[in-house]
Each structure stands twice: as C-alpha cells, then as structure tokens.
Amino acid sequence: MSKNLKPILSLQQFILKQEVKNLYRQIFRAIREVPDKQYQDELKDWTRREFRQNSHHTDEISIKMYLQYGQKCLRTLENNIGLAK
DSSP, X not given: OXXXXXXXXXXXXXXXXXXXXXXXXXXXXXXXXXXXHHHHHHHHHHHHHHHHHTTTOOOXXXXXXXXXXXXXXXXXXXXXXXXXX
C-alpha cells in the first residue's frame, strides 16, 4: 500500500472543495478583463497567495467564511472592472 493515500472526503467536504475551485476559476476569469497587464499580474499573485495561505483550513465553517470573503472580493473586482470600461 502506498503511504501517500489521500483521505476520503465527505460529501460536504467534496462540495466545498468544488466551490473553492470554481471561485478560483471565476476570479481568474475576471482578472483577464482587467485592462492593465501589470495590475493583472499583481491580482493573480495576490489571488494565488491568498488561496495558498488559507489552504490549510479544514473546518467547514472557516471554509464557508473564506468562500463568502472570496465571493465578495470577486463582486468588488467585477464592479470595478465594469466601472473602468
């Protein structure tokens, strides 16, 4: 048997993981709409750093809280992009 087996996720954990992945993708899609290339790079670095810094969380309540924070950041980014166009 391999020592690198990943733990089996519960249904709720699996759903939360998919929500996190979807949020990450949505943020990167929104970043592509930013007109300034340098600002795009900064936003990408910030996004990666935030997701990595919070990847250790396993508590469902914490994950949901960070998902809400990420969704709020995404809405703010989308609103600012809309104003810039």
